[in-house]
Amino acid sequence: MALWATAGATGNGKRDGSLGYLVPALLLVVIFFIIPVLMLLLRSVLEPEPGLQNYATLLGSTTYLRIFLNTFIVAAVVTILSVSIGYPVAWLLAIMPEKWSRLVLAIIILSMWTNLLARTYAWMVLLQRTGVINKTLMGLGLIDAPLPLVNNLVGVTIGMTYIMLPFVILPLMGVIRAIDPGILRAAALCGAGRLQCFLRVLLPLSLPGVAAGALMVFVMSLGYFVTPALLGGTSNMMLAELVAQFVQSLVNWGMGGAAALVLLVVTLALYAVQLRYFNPNAAR
Amino acid sequence: MSEPFLNIRGIRKTFGSFTAVRDVTMDIAQGEFMTFLGPSGSGKSTTLYILAGFQDPSGGDIFLDGRSLLATPSHRRNIGMVFQRYTLFPHLTVGENVAFPLRIRRRPQAEIAERVRAALKLVRLEGFEDRKPANMSGGQQQRVALARALVYNPPVLLMDEPLSALDKKLREEIQFEIRRIHQETGVTILYVTHDQEEALRLSDRIAVFSQGEIDQIGTGPELYAAPATRFVAEFIGDSNFIETSIVSTDGRQARLVLPGGAMIDGVPLHGAASPGGRAALLLRPERIDLQRGEGEGALAGEVYDVTFLGNNVHVLVGMNDVAPVSVRIPFGHAALAGLTPGERVSLRFNAADTHAFLEPPAA
């Protein structure tokens, strides 16, 4: 009955103006989000003349296909790096004494909250030919000539991994924290060795978190604009830059809309996969 | 009942196709302590929420002092309420919590201070003014909530299972406090609970709710001695039910055949029945006379189990074709000393102590 009372008092009962409260947000999202995005997509099939020629150009040219490929490769590499580096950190964070985990968390959050341009700028400086990294490597005698670390996909990958790491570590830490240590003690008592415990118990139990984190990083990387633009240079374009370039430099709204649609469709499809298979609410 | 004070008239509440409350009608006198007793989902809390104005009824009306309450929004009804969960305002101190209704009513500062002090004194929490709710026990929090609900002298105080989150000992302690406060203030209280002991201990009258309806309203002894329905009989006190068939009836009393073949005459009957119908016979465990051996009792059986429960002993008697009947005998009953499982016993009872409730015809 308490249930009925609560449900009724908040819902079916009286004074339910709750739909009205959504009006401002709804107006904002419809007028300044849904309509403009639909208009942009419409332009991709209407400009310069009605038809699908923009998509034909986009998907038929090796230049653009290379950009798609670049985007997917970088996103995939960044995802793999972030997850494999982030997993041990999340694991330790989940179980280490709180005074230490607080410090590590503070560092992660500081890096996350630091202005994106400031962080990217730091990598531009660090990775340049005369930068600290090349100088250190040469000083150690590991290389003879400076490595090209910036204005290419290597630079983009480093910079993006740097940005994405917190997005893997934080949710994954939550997932591992939620696993009962007793389960692993039980596995050990059952005779499982460390590797078996990891492969057969810890990893499967944390896999939903890994999958969700990986998908999020992959999707974010696909649409990333700032870091690829600054660290990748002009010859190593990624998809988001292409969209911007069509609109800003070439003023070709048709092609810009088409490229935006490709990005949008891939993103939404991946989110649909996540909702369908890795929804943390459904899994738990 | 002296004069109309709070009248609930045919209140109904439906949620889609589900009827939570149907045709609830009652009159409550000024200063009365009325308890709504019933299991979860019986409509008692919904009725209380309708009184508070958190829900609108689908039909019916409520009058306070002769005026309909329904058009008045909750915050103008001037009703006090203590909730099931702790509802103190977490950002305010105890004193500020109790002062809140008076601040809303823009009372002068001096009056607020005076009345807050009096209200905290009433609930025996003087000196707690500056505490934050988070630093108090559940019992203390509910007492502050009580002070907050009474500080503006509302004519009616609603209490929605206010003690259900507390442990048994604390609950009994605060029940006593509530009784005292009711006597000191004379406020009319509508109290919701699913705990029959709590209802019996506190109330002037009890309304027993079942499936959205009121089965019976009466004082505790009335409900116990003359339950109107099988549900009330089951809910108030302990009970055994034995299936019988009706031999004859004059509409108010009946002559019944017990499972063993024995007849019993003069049983108060509830519901319009005709000979040949089936009826459930209520036997209170403490109103059964247990005898050793196959006596001339109405029922005979075998002792299944004997349990010592302090000042009385609980005996479970098994019979052919009938669910076991529980009997309560005082500890130290000389004739029954050393009763052991397996012994044959007979059961006797007075027809006036029993009640028969009509059963739906067998399918």
Add this chain to the structure above:
Amino acid sequence: MLLDFDKLGALRGVLIGITVAVCLFLILPIVFIAALSFGSSQWLIFPPPSWTFRWYHDLFADPRWFYAALTSLKIAAIVTVLSVVIGFLTALGLNRGRFPGRDALRALFLTPMILPVVVLAVALYALFLKLGLAGTTFAFVVAHLLIALPFSIISIGNALEGFDKSIEDAAILCGASPWEARLRVTVPAISHGIFAAAVFSFLASWDEVVLAIFMASPTLQTLPVKIWTTLRQDLTPVIAAASTLLIAFTILLMILAALVRKGPKT
């Protein structure tokens, strides 16, 4: 045993090693930029030959940086207020309402946060060009509000989820009108969520680059736009100085947030 810190054995060393390395990886670029902003080398040589305040001097001497910061502050402030107010209303509606399509609506409100910003930026740019609003404060505020609002809805929504509505009902029976009860009881009780909403909304706007690049005009630039355009030309240490100030600002916000979280908690 893999989840018992004291029983990890040699594995513990490995995990600690990786974690320390990742922490250094995350913190060093930030420290490095801060150090270089005081270095005298125009070419950002490290370690710097000598130390100087020259870049800070240059930064403050150029009024365009100051105006850009002021613009950022103004837009972020407006966005924060709107985001918190609209976010509170929206979270309240989503939390209290029981209507079909509620989850779909919630998802819709959160979408601007998860979609590639560049798509939103280009789409909004087109719209504002058509409406003649490109390069206005209004355009900036709307664009940033779209991505700030989800943060408010989530933060305030979570706080409301943890708030017992009976407390608000109690205030109403005490005589407070529904809105009086919300403002005097609900809002203070969920103030931690509202504060988080404000901080995230502010940061979402203050740090935002992509939308800003498209919304900016030669006369209306936010700080990130100014950094962006400067960066595209060269890596001048003035940006290191600007970045260091931004980092200091972030640390200040973090300390403030930690203090608020430590404060009265229910």
